[in-house]
Amino acid sequence: MEKSVISLDKPISLRGLTIVPVVKMSLSYSLAAGIAGICIRQPVAAVIISPSQNKAFRTTGEEVSLEQLTAEFPTLAEPLENAQKISGHLV
Numbered sequence: 001m002e003k004s005v006i007s008l009d010k011p012i013s014l015r016g017l018t019i020v021p022v023v024k025m026s027l028s029y030s031l032a033a034g035i036a037g038i039c040i041r042q043p044v045a046a047v048i049i050s051p052s053q054n055k056a057f058r059t060t061g062e063e064v065s066l067e068q069l070t071a072e073f074p075t076l077a078e079p080l081e082n083a084q085k086i087s088g089h090l091v
Contacts, residue, residue: 002028006044006073011083018049020083022056022069022076045069049084 009021029037047056047066056069060087070077 001030002026006075008047008076008083010077011086013079016051017088018083020047020049020080021045022073026084047080047083054084 004024004026006022006024009023011025012019012021021043023071024040024042024044026040027043028040029035043059045056045064047054047069054066056064056066058064065082070080
C-alpha cells in the first residue's frame, strides 16, 4: 500500500527572498511477510516569495503560477498564505 502527502518544507530566507520547498512524502509498505516499508521525500516545486512578486517553479524548471500550484495541490493554499504572511511579502 502507498500513501503520499504534499507539503511545504522549512522556508529558507536569503537577501529579502524567502524560498519555500514543496515536497512529496511517500510511504510504501507491505504486510505480506512481516512488515516492510520505505519512505521517500521528493522535491516537487519551489515557491519564491519576494517583496515585489511571488513565483513558483517545478523541479523541471517550468514556472507555474501560485494559483496553478494550489489548484494542483489544494492542501498547499493555506500554508502558502501563512508563509507569505510570515515573510511579510503578500503580493
